[in-house]
Amino acid sequence: MAKIELAEHGTRNRGALGTRFVGCIAYIVAAACLLPMLAVVVAAVTGGTDTIAHLLSTVLPEYVLTTAILVLLVSAGTFSVGVGAAWLVTMTRFPGVRFLEIALVLPLAFPAYVLAYAYTFILDHPGIVQSTLRQVMDWGPRDYRFPEIRSTEGAAVMLILVLYPYVYLLARAAFLQQSATAFLAARALGNSAWAAFWRVSLPMARPAIAGGVLLAVMETIADFGTVAYFGVQTFATGIYTSWFSMADRAAAAQLASCLLVFALVMAVAERTQRGKAKYYQTGKRHAGMGAAQLNGWQSVAAFTLCSIPVLLGFLLPVFILVQMGMDSEQDLFSRRYLGFIRNSLLLAGTAALVTVCAAIGVGFFQRLRPGRGSNMAAYLARLGYAVPGGVIAVGLMVPFAMFDNTLDAWMRQNFGISTGLLVTGSIWLLIAAYMVRFLAAALSAYEGGLSTVHSNMDAAARSLGQTPLGTLRRVHLPILTPSLLTALLIVFVDVMKELPATLIMRPFNFDTLAVQAYRLASDERLEGAAVPSLVILAVGLLPVILICRQVGRR
The missing domain is CATH 1.10.3720.10 (MetI-like)
Known part of the structure; x- marks a missing residue:
């Protein structure tokens, strides 16, 4: 009996620790979504x-x-x-x-x-x-x-x-x-x-x-x-x-x-x-709308x-x-264009993974601890869909540029070492901007799938000794795989098409297909701009095909 009670106590401790861990992730994500908006307001006022x-x-x-x-x-x-x-x-x-x-x-x-x-x-x-x-x-x-x-x-x-x-x-x-x-x-x-x-x-x-x-x-x-x-x-x-x-x-x-x-x-x-x-349909009969020939x-x-x-x-x-692409001199398989494609895929793939993981953290915490705190975290996480990419870029660049400059000045004064720009102009800050911008789309896809997982499944898993993280890994994620793949695809394509945040925040000499298309078009080289544009379009067709399949089934 003592061993059983000790095991149950250990399971409860691991469960509480897992809940706190998920809660920390949710609040960090919510704070990251709120930061650029607060930074923009503070910078504007000061x-x-x-x-x-x-x-x-x-x-x-x-x-x-x-x-x-x-x-x-x-x-x-x-x-x-x-x-x-x-x-x-x-x-x-x-x-x-x-x-x-x-x-x-x-x-x-x-x-x-x-x-x-x-x-x-x-x-x-x-x-x-x-x-x-x-x-x-x-x-x-x-x-x-x-x-x-x-x-x-x-x-x-x-x-x-x-x-x-x-x-x-x-x-x-x-x-x-x-x-x-x-x-x-x-x-x-x-x-x-x-x-x-x-x-x-x-x-x-x-x-x-x-x-x-x-x-x-x-x-x-x-x-x-x-x-x-x-x-x-x-x-x-x-x-x-x-x-x-x-x-x-x-x-x-x-x-x-x-x-x-x-x-x-x-x-x-x-x-x-x-x-x-x-x-509301107040009648007892629900007759479908008949189509007129x-x-x-x-x-x-x-x-x-x-x-x-x-x-x-x-x-x-x-x-x-x-x-236009056939008449251009742009070689899609040249070393330069392969670099644009690699950069685009790297940014889109990493941002999609980070954004979906953040959506899982926020959505699962709301499921574990429904209440004012988790609901507020989910609400703040959704704010990014209403904020243009340029606003998010400015809101992240201002505080992190200040941080980098302050740190560099302190290191120079005390140690004679220049740290330069550690965060500003980095890929990770750009990915954070993508996460803030497109988290709402990933969260909507995740919550849409989560609504099909009955709460009894959670109770059954917990009664069998699963911790919250174990329930997420062994129950939720296998069931939600289609929804998570949809969320990954949506964010991936949105990042491929995103232009203002990429233009403002991209690292030096780190261009994407969208940036290359914009640069060529700005130089009035429209035939050349057609080549990266066609690649962006081809990638953008993937989620549209999924939507078309759903429309066809209905």
Whole structure:
């Protein structure tokens, strides 16, 4: 009996130690996610008022106006395209609808800046479209006016084409879950199909649609590559210009704090509307929405409307990039490009592993000790998805640069040794930025899988003598392998596409495919930029294929 009690006591001690260990990891991760935001605010407040006064009198009004216009255009565009396509493929049947309901997800694989390179190549003044117009119509350069692709409107179109799948996926899921009872009741009361959609189906799907639009808005304010290439002055480009071109850390921090406030307001709005806006099916019968068969010109119109986003957002850009890449002098298998690929894979792979491990720590601690502390840690861990990469980069560079400078000065004074920059400009600080930025995506995938693991499994494992870490290793992780692989893949692809944080924080002479594509495009070498862009696109297709498989199964 004494031996049994001693064994049980040892198991309890190991269990308590394991719980404290997981809790420490969760709180460290939460603190790491909070650090860049606090650092940005502190740097902005202590930076003095001269810089912000100068910004207010010069560029800040333009940043505010341009960012607001871009947000409004992308919101309206993603709503119109995403909801319209979701309604057509869900509620109607026409030739090609099964293909289109999957193909409409494909533009999600494109980073917006890659799409910008492709369309600039054909729509700019020396591009094939304007050149053909001048040749066929015998026009001179001043004989016609062509829409300028390098503009705020052009950037909005690029963002709409790659971000509407967020709205499409959520709206389609909402329409599929609706019962036909309310819709048919509206029709029986004399409403047309369009009026019934507008008055009944659309309000019932509003929480999902609003969530998709707000996700698109947050991606819009975080975008740097597209607006920088098009010369559109937004907060994202202002942060980069202040940090590098003007070497004004205070201005960068103050601009980042403005963008941080806007992003957090959007995040709170998204969570608030998702939490409060609920619609319930009160009837006892749940009849699925019947799809109407379209014929004649109606089927042609529906097919055309659903095909345009796929054509403009995926098929045409891929064709353009392949043609550009074939005409370029870039050798994908050269030693230099193999270095870009190696750096990209190293960063993406390491960041994915670190981020998923952090998500496991935060999510498992919330499972072990549900309460205010674990819930707060999980909430702070999710903040990064609402914060642009440039803000996170500034928020991490400011305190760690101060730490490195202080340590170097102390070592010089006391030991005559220069430590240099130990943290700033290192790969690990860049990986920490990726972890903060994309932890929410990994945590969502992990929690989605964890919801399928019944609490009775935990109780059974503990009754058999397993510690919390043993339960995680022997019960949870084998069951959650598909969810964890999905999280790894999502973070891997997001890191491959991330541009602003990589540009600001990458170590010296450590370039990635995204940086190389941006550099070549900035030098107007668009054919060369197509080669790394195609590799980024190919990697980005992997999670989109998984999403397409899920859509096809449904």
